[in-house]
Amino acid sequence: MITNKNILNDANLLKKYDVYAFDYIEYPHKSFWNKNLSQDDIKSRLRKLINDQVSTMLYVHIPFCEQLCTFCICHRQITSDKSIALKYMKESLFLEIDLMKSIAKETGKSFNFKEVYFGGGSPTFLNEEEFKLLKEKLNEIVDFKNLNQFSVEIDPRRVKFDRLLFYHTQGVDKLSFGVQDFNPKVQEYINRIQPSKLIDDLLTKEVRSKFKSINFDLLVGLPGQTVETISSTINEVIRLRPDRVALAYLAYNPDYHPHQRHMMTKTLLPDFYERKELFVTAIDKLSSSDYVRTGFEHFALPHDDVSKSLSKGKAYYNSFGATTGECNSVLAIGRSSYSTIGEDLYYQNFYKQNEYQSYLENGQIPLERGWILDKDSIIRREIIKNFRTYFELDKTSINEKYNISFDDYFKKELNSLYEFYKDGLIYDEKNKIITSETGKHFASLIGSNFDSFISGERINSRIEV
Ligand SMILES: C[S@@+](CC[C@H](N)C(=O)[O-])C[C@H]1O[C@@H](n2cnc3c(N)ncnc32)[C@H](O)[C@@H]1O
Ligand code: SF4
Known part of the structure; x- marks a missing residue:
């Protein structure tokens, strides 16, 4: 049987190709985005999105957490000041909702939101009153009865069973748990103690019956992880049976996130070979239980909507992982969040609260950076995403969709794949x-x-295979 483990027999192959590549959640990568977008570039595309009634996801960013996980690269502020959430909502987030409402008003129509996603940071930072207040405000731009999905990210250390039931009463039907790893030592190294019993106790029969989909986020490459620890973690995941699993490699960039160095005060991070060993151990285990691989780092049970869309060729990879492809446009509100509007626009909000807030006070999109894609970039994005989700590329469908001749258009790129062909990777x-x-x-x-x-x-070509 060919298993994912075959890669481990060839350390040279691994060294040759274990080269950093973007995760391509977006293309071009955010580091290439700039400020050269006008307010009208963004507003006109938002109006078009509304006029065309494009199915859209609304993402709401809650940038607060109670405690720092030392691996974390998300935009979040660590604070014990609970009053900050209400202040953030009233002084800025609600102004952004007002801005979107006024843009919709100009069209005489409403956004066609089909999904809502609360992420962070930690949306569980909001208490129930604050959650209700936010939902009430969102009612001004969202028709909650029209939604196909309403998701909330859950920090399992900060909720009790009754909070999950509360979310259900508010219409939430998908929960995404930050699990990361179940091993106690690994949890100690990453400053995130949450025994698996905590999650087991939350996922009661009643809770499971009330939510359509449960997701677990897991990480590979954490300090202290070994083949044995990750095997037990995945066994526990399989026993708890979430509908979806995101199994991401740890992104490690201590120059931007210096606190990541604290992960290594007691032990080292796994090296490139060990990371691969951990990853193949996890994917082999998930694949040999019921899980379907729905993209590079994503898995879902066969009954889950994402597995079904994958088989229809509709699944789409974005910052929410492998999605059903129903809402490829995402309007993201909140500090630092970034939107994907229609075919050709990305834009990101300011990271700094004072900039984010002052733009909104003036009725302006709080633009930190963004990008407008030309046709060439749209084609390239589709190609790259196909490799990441479907592990293949159908040149005929690209030719038909974009009216090009693939082999001529991408002559240079096809030549650059020579080593990949030679080494049997494609x-x-x-x-x-x-x-x-x-x-x-x-x-x-x-x-x-x-x-x-x-x-x-893109490869270490000096290494012989
Ligand atoms: C906003 S957090 C999830 C919600 C909540 N704050 C929690 O941690 O439970 C989103 C996810 O980002 C992922 N993440 C954070 N830092 C990462 C890193 N350095 N590399 C890869 N994924 C990371 C984690 O798996 C985490 O669950
Ligand atoms: S992983 Fe989640 S809880 Fe931990 S610091 Fe990051 S956003 Fe906050």
């Missing part, structure tokens, strides 16, 4: 480029050959 079949089982490990790197914003060698 092969051609019926005008498709398909990644082999081993090649799947390098899906982002293969896709990165189509990224026109980066240049130079």
Whole structure:
């Protein structure tokens, strides 16, 4: 049987291709975005989104947490001052809702929100009154009766069973738990103690019956993780049976997130080989239980909507993981959050509260940075996302959809794939480029050959395989 473990037999192959590549949640990567967008570039696209009644997700960012997890790269403020949430909502977030309401008013229509997602930081930072107040305000732009999905990220250490039932009474039907790892030592190293019993006790029969979908976030590459610890963590995940699992590699960038160095005061991080060993152990276990791989780092049970959309070719990868593809436009509100509007616009809000707030006080989009994609970038984004979600690329469908001749248009890129073909990571079949089982490990790197914003060698070609 070909298992994902085959990669571990060839350390040279691993070294040759274990090269950093973006995760391609967005293309071009955020680091290329700039401030060259006008207010009207954004507002006109928002009006078009509303006029065309495009199915849209509303993301709401709550940027507060009670305690720092030392691995974390999310935008969040650590505070014990509970009054800050109400202040944030009243002095800024609600102004952004007002701004969106006024943009919709200009069109004479409303946004067609089909999904709402509260993320962070930690939405569980809000108490029940604050949650209700936020929902009441959102009622001005969201028709909650029209939603197909309402999700909330849950920090399991900060909620009791009755809070989950409260979310249900508010219409929430999907919960996403930050689990990361169940091993006590690993939890100690990352400053996040949450025994698996905590989650077991929350996921009662009643809770499970009230929510359509439960997701677990897990991380690979944390300090103290070994093949044995990750095996037990995944066994526990399989026993708890969430509908979806996000199994992300730890992003480690201590220059931007210096607190990440605190993870290593007692032990080291797994190296490139060990990370791969941990990852294959986890994906082999999930795949040999009932889980379907719904993208590079995502899994879902067969009954889950994402598994179903994957089989129909509709699944779409974005910052919410593998999604059903129903809402590829995301209007994101809150400090630091970023939106994907229609086919061609990304924009991100300010990280700093004073900038975020002062723009909103003046009725302006609080633009930190953004990007408008041209047709070439739209094609490249689709190609890269296909490698990351489906592990293959159908050249015929790209030709038909964009009216190009793939082999001519991407001559240079196809040449740059030579080593990948030679080493058996990809092969051609019926005008498709398909990644082999081993090649799947390098899906982002293969896709990165189509990224026109980066240049130079993508592999350690001096290493012989
Ligand atoms: C906003 S948090 C989840 C909600 C809540 N704050 C919690 O932690 O329970 C979103 C997810 O981002 C992921 N994350 C945070 N830092 C990361 C990193 N350095 N690399 C990869 N994923 C990371 C974690 O898996 C985390 O569950
Ligand atoms: S992982 Fe979640 S709880 Fe921990 S610091 Fe990051 S956002 Fe906050």
